[in-house]
Amino acid sequence: MRDLVDIEPVAIIADQIGGILQSMVAFIPQGLAALLVLLVTWIAAKLVGILFAKFPFRSRVRPSLVEVLRTLVTIAVWMLGLLIAAVLAMPNLTPTKVLAGLGLGSLAIGLAFKDIFENFIAGLMILLRDPMRLGDYIECEGIEGRVQKITIRDSYIRRTDGQLVMVPNAMLFKNPVFVKTDLEERRMTLICGVAYGENVDAAREVITQAVQSVDAVSDTLPIQVFAREFNSSSIDFEITWWTGSRPIDERVSRDKVIAAVKHALDAAGIEIPFPYRTLTFKEDLRIRADAPASGGNPEAPPSVESS
Known part of the structure; x- marks a missing residue:
């Protein structure tokens, strides 16, 4: 009974709060370093957008492809910055563990969004292969009209009767496309x-x-x-x-x-x-x-x- 009476709850709580404060104080340098890395990543992403906007090859490459390349480079910069910031903020988290987690997550996301990634890859191939230009009249699988816009996932086809058809890029990539204004x-x-x-x-x-x-x-x-x-x-x-x-x-x-x-x-x-x-x-x-x-x-x- 005497041992139970000698327990001091206030001292225990104070010790726990002190430990938390010590951990927070110890985390401040790491957190500041992670925030600095995120700030540098944000500046780098902005610089990427500026460089792509002013780069001389824009006049020779279709705008949709330039926008896709800018998006991909920006995503790569942010992923690298987040990886470095996470390792700095949590020393126990090694780059190997982060990459392994990203691999498993990418596999799950790829299986869940198979059609989206299929259209994404098809969109890249269409933009790189340059089979058709904006303003061309095409026909594919009974859909005929003018190419109004090409994005990563789908292409916008304006039919001659005024209707807009959003065609998945995978359909244009897998089937014969008649470019009537080539x-x-x-x-x-x-x-x-x-x-x-x-x-x-x-x-x-x-x-x-x-x-x-x-x-x-x-x-x-x-x-x-x-x-x-x-x-x-x-x-x-x-x-x-x-x-x-x-x-x-x-x-x-x-x-x-x-x-x-x-x-x-x-x-x-x-x-x-x-x-x-x-x-x-x-x-x-x-x-x-x-x-x-x-x-x-x-x-x-x-x-x-x-x-």
Whole structure:
């Protein structure tokens, strides 16, 4: 009982508080060193941003790639600074232990965010490979439009109807991408038929001159008109020409070429046939010529009735 009575709670608490204060005082140099390292890291990260903003290679590299490189370097600077600050603040924490913890954490994060990292790597490959530029018109997996922005995770495609589509970079990296504006001009094709009774060479000449007269057709690349096939009611010509590669250039050029060919064939008296249809009856037909057709039109053909 005497031992229990001799316990002094106040002394015990005072000893504990004293130990805590001593630990805090001992931690002050380490904490100040860690804070100094963090301050230097912050200044270094700011300098990285300034250097990337003023570096001469910006004029030769796409802005999205410059922004990605700046972000990656900034993250690397901060990770290094935090690692040094943690080792200074906690001497028992060695760099080996920190790196091991980062490795396990990175593995868990990688498994949890697999799709995000996949799109991240695909975004880097797209930016480094330079398969398409901002403003290009592309088509991929049924999505067609103008490349408006390329980020690390996805690309922004503005469709011709005004809708914005955010496409994951992994989709653009894994599937075929048609870059329609890779060249300034693009070849167009149109099929036009003339009647079997028309002269093929004369029709070809009329069509060629009509296409040449269109201002939306390139005059630096050849216009080609070839007889293609014997169709059911016409001889078809394949007309090819070159025009601007944008979708609006394609539509305007096609509209003007169709109108010019139609006017030229009409002026030359060359028939553009419509499908002919032949009707076959099982029974003989009698032609009734005793009365004109409905409406009193004397030029209307006589009516036909089955026997």
